[in-house]
Amino acid sequence: MDPKFTEVSQTFxxxxxxxxxxxxxxxxxxxxxxxxxxxxxxxLPPLFQETSNAIDELTIARDIYEHAxxxxxxxxxxxxxxxxxxxxxxxxxxxxxxxxxxxxxxxxLGLNLLRLLVQNRIAEFHTELELLxxxxxxxxxxKHAVELEQSFMEGAYHRVLSARQTAPDVTYDYFMDLxxxxxRDEIAGCSEKAYDRLSTSDARQMLLFSxxxxxxxxxxxxxxxxxxxxGFIIFQKVKDSVPCKEIPSLQLITQTLSYARELERIV
Amino acid sequence: xxxxxxxAEQAPPSNSVTSASPSVFHHLKEIASxxxxxxxxxxxxxxSRAVRLTMVLRxxxxxxxxxxxxxxxxxxxSDLHSRLSSFLPKEDEHDMEVDTASSGTPTPVKHPLPEIExxxxxxxxxxxxxxxxxxxxxxxxxxxxxxxxxxNRRTVDVLASRLYYYYSLCYELTGDLAEIRGNLLALHRxxxxxxxxxxxxxxxxxxLRNYLHYNLYDQAEKLRSKAPHFEAHSNQQFCRYLFYxxxxxxxxxxxxxxxxxxLQAARKAPQAALGFRVQCNKWxxxxxxxxxxxxxxxxxxxxxxxxxxxxxxxxxxxxxxxDLELFRNVADKFSSTFSSDRTNNLIVRLRHNVxxxxxxxxxxxxxxxxxxxxxxxxxxxxxxxxADAESIVSKAIRDGAIDATxxxxxxxxxxxxxxxxxxxxxxxxxFNSRIAFCLxxxxxxxxxxxxxxxxxxxxxxAEKRRERQxxxxxxxxxxxxxxxxxx
Numbered sequence: 001m002d003p004k005f006t007e008v009s010q011t012f013x014x015x016x017x018x019x020x021x022x023x024x025x026x027x028x029x030x031x032x033x034x035x036x037x038x039x040x041x042x043x044l045p046p047l048f049q050e051t052s053n054a055i056d057e058l059t060i061a062r063d064i065y066e067h068a069x070x071x072x073x074x075x076x077x078x079x080x081x082x083x084x085x086x087x088x089x090x091x092x093x094x095x096x097x098x099x100x101x102x103x104x105x106x107x108x109l110g111l112n113l114l115r116l117l118v119q120n121r122i123a124e125f126h127t128e129l130e131l132l133x134x135x136x137x138x139x140x141x142x143k144h145a146v147e148l149e150q151s152f153m154e155g156a157y158h159r160v161l162s163a164r165q166t167a168p169d170v171t172y173d174y175f176m177d178l179x180x181x182x183x184r185d186e187i188a189g190c191s192e193k194a195y196d197r198l199s200t201s202d203a204r205q206m207l208l209f210s211x212x213x214x215x216x217x218x219x220x221x222x223x224x225x226x227x228x229x230x231g232f233i234i235f236q237k238v239k240d241s242v243p244c245k246e247i248p249s250l251q252l253i254t255q256t257l258s259y260a261r262e263l264e265r266i267v
Numbered sequence: 268x269x270x271x272x273x274x275a276e277q278a279p280p281s282n283s284v285t286s287a288s289p290s291v292f293h294h295l296k297e298i299a300s301x302x303x304x305x306x307x308x309x310x311x312x313x314x315s316r317a318v319r320l321t322m323v324l325r326x327x328x329x330x331x332x333x334x335x336x337x338x339x340x341x342x343x344x345s346d347l348h349s350r351l352s353s354f355l356p357k358e359d360e361h362d363m364e365v366d367t368a369s370s371g372t373p374t375p376v377k378h379p380l381p382e383i384e385x386x387x388x389x390x391x392x393x394x395x396x397x398x399x400x401x402x403x404x405x406x407x408x409x410x411x412x413x414x415x416x417x418x419n420r421r422t423v424d425v426l427a428s429r430l431y432y433y434y435s436l437c438y439e440l441t442g443d444l445a446e447i448r449g450n451l452l453a454l455h456r457x458x459x460x461x462x463x464x465x466x467x468x469x470x471x472x473x474x475l476r477n478y479l480h481y482n483l484y485d486q487a488e489k490l491r492s493k494a495p496h497f498e499a500h501s502n503q504q505f506c507r508y509l510f511y512x513x514x515x516x517x518x519x520x521x522x523x524x525x526x527x528x529x530l531q532a533a534r535k536a537p538q539a540a541l542g543f544r545v546q547c548n549k550w551x552x553x554x555x556x557x558x559x560x561x562x563x564x565x566x567x568x569x570x571x572x573x574x575x576x577x578x579x580x581x582x583x584x585x586x587x588x589x590d591l592e593l594f595r596n597v598a599d600k601f602s603s604t605f606s607s608d609r610t611n612n613l614i615v616r617l618r619h620n621v622x623x624x625x626x627x628x629x630x631x632x633x634x635x636x637x638x639x640x641x642x643x644x645x646x647x648x649x650x651x652x653x654a655d656a657e658s659i660v661s662k663a664i665r666d667g668a669i670d671a672t673x674x675x676x677x678x679x680x681x682x683x684x685x686x687x688x689x690x691x692x693x694x695x696x697x698f699n700s701r702i703a704f705c706l707x708x709x710x711x712x713x714x715x716x717x718x719x720x721x722x723x724x725x726x727x728x729a730e731k732r733r734e735r736q737x738x739x740x741x742x743x744x745x746x747x748x749x750x751x752x753x754x
Contacts, residue, residue: 122520123518123519123520123521124485126518126519126520126612126616127484127485127518127519129612130482130484130518130612131482131483134606134611146615150615150618150619153616153619154618154619154622154659154662155658155659155660155661155662155663156647156649156655156658156659157658158649158651158654158655158658159649159655162650186662187658187661189665190658190661190662190664190665191661193661193664193665194660194661194664194665194671194672194673195661195672195673195674195675196672196674198675199675199676202675202676248692252695255699259702259706262706262709262710266709
């Protein structure tokens with residue numbers, strides 16, 4: 001056995017042990033060691049050299065990065081998640097033909113989709129989605145994220161929130177919590193346009209606050225323009241601020257002049 | 268995806284007038300001499316003409332005439348000759364045409380022009396692809412690409428861009444596109460360094476096609492946005508580019524830009540390229556639906572497209588009515604078509620638009636309606652339809668899709684009176700955008716006009732003629748662009 005490989009697998013075992021103990025400091029330390037060790041393997045991307053134990057090396061590297069992604073979720077570090085995910089991605093795409101598919105693959109891909117959704121990077125969300133095959137789309141982890149995006153786009157926010165219970169994995173909770181915050185902002189934004197007034201108790205329910213105090217705090221911080229009077233939140237003020245219409249004379253003049261200039265050129 | 272492959276290969280019939288009587292070999296010889304003069308005079312125009320004439324002959328190519336051609340121009344037994352003839356199937360009988368033997372006497376030059384050499388590759392490659400001998404074609408194209416890398420002459424560029432195209436085509440036909448991606452990137456780099464703009468254009472498209480074949484939209488967009496841009500040399504390549512660009516933008520939700528590129532691609536594509544135009548139309552229809560527009564009926568009734576666009580027509584109908592049930596049925600009914608068109612994911616996105624249209628219809632028809640009824644009419648199947656309906660309506664109000672207010676206490680939606688549109692600036696904006704479109708179209712047309720050089724000069728002295736010819740040579744470069752537009 002290659003001594004480098006043994007070292008990696010031993011360190012990885014220690015990492016996994018720390019991971020189970022939820023000793024995240026040790027995990028991060030070991031992970032950076034592992035990443036440095038992995039650079040010595042030439043069979044990994046981007047080189048993909050056909051060495052004798054390439055398959056073993058690729059498999060363990062993929063396993064390490066999968067753990068790194070999950071670790072970053074547990075440590076609630078979105079930047080690290082993105083980094084680790086991009087390092088992991090070539091193992092799923094370019095090495096697909098050579099490795100057995102990983103049992104964690106769809107779970108990780110689903111997490112990534114959820115991250116993009118939370119960060120409101122919808123274009124990238126759809127780009128990632130295009131890469132998935134039909135069978136992948138039927139996988140519960142992926143399907144969960146896809147349905148979330150749909151409900152989110154439609155505005156069926158209750159469906160988004162109730163999806164937390166059906167999340168396929170505990171690691172999804174972190175992003176689901178973040179999503180709940182986004183949803184609250186969305187609901188608040190929609191409500192101020194859709195309602196003239198709303199009783200505080202209804203608003204509290206809609207915005208998913210457990211007490212009136214939290215609601216008042218939220219309104220004060222995020223929407224100081226809302227007026228609270230006699231148990232009602234009055235949004236009317238926002239609508240009144242729409243400027244009254246007048247003839248945009250300057251714009252009309254420039255447009256007409258440009259028509260004249262262009263016509264001159266034609267005639 | 269596969270339908271637009273053959274777009275460029277439709278030669279106009281006008282060129283084939285002369286090909287009635289003399290033999291194919293004879294024609295090939297003429298073409299070769301055209302290439303030779305083009306190469307000596309550095310006239311790219313002649314070379315592209317030669318390529319076009321070849322496309323006319325394409326259907327008539329036979330092993331015998333190819334052998335005759337190779338024997339005539341390449342030294343038999345030379346490296347290249349033996350390599351090329353090894354790709355061709357062996358002849359059963361010696362039915363060499365009579366004129367080969369007689370005209371075979373002028374022994375070919377020891378080192379043929381690189382243009383002729385490349386042309387031989389191209390000819391053999393086209394023949395192999397037409398004969399569906401893809402493995403030989405792959406070998407032949409790889410050999411030709413290796414040779415091309417060592418030739419740096421502007422007169423070769425036209426032939427080279429053709430070879431790149433067939434190189435990619437034969438790998439696509441055998442399903443190994445991913446294999447040549449690195450090679451194409453290297454070729455693109457070489458073309459950029461040599462300022463071969465036609466080559467860059469062709470290779471960029473091939474690369475985009477390559478990426479999109481595997482749905483690698485991210486990589487495609489990164490390459491596209493960083494590759495150098497210049498005025499298009501070939502109409503076909505420009506059309507393809509627009510189509511790929513439209514697809515990328517659709518996936519990345521930039522629908523307005525996507526619509527523009529796709530419609531432009533469909534308009535600019537040559538009439539003969541029906542498959543390509545159908546593809547463009549399919550995508551354009553979906554993008555317009557996603558934008559909340561309903562394409563006109565005439566779009567679906569274009570000549571030769573009715574059948575192909577049928578699923579999209581029914582889809583549009585479902586979106587127009589705003590019926591989720593019907594939409595679901597259509598999506599299921601044609602799901603195989605949609606997945607082969609790779610538009611499945613886009614159609615999933617459309618669900619949202621169906622709801623919007625349905626909601627708009629409701630808000631127009633009722634001045635006040637309870638949310639329970641809204642949920643029923645939209646056929647929302649969820650555990651909590653009223654709450655869903657409420658939030659969907661409130662989002663639609665915020666996005667400006669409908670003009671209404673919600674009353675939470677009573678649980679109903681009150682539509683506002685539709686205001687008089689002519690009291691707003693809306694007509695002015697619409698007027699302006701239409702005028703701007705017309706003026707822009709006119710300016711584009713003027714810019715695209717080209718005139719034959721010095722057509723008014725009838726008589727001139729010998730000295731002047733020499734001078735003129737020199738000028739013409741420079742102009743030929745520009746005309747080459749126009750020539751490309753023709754085929």
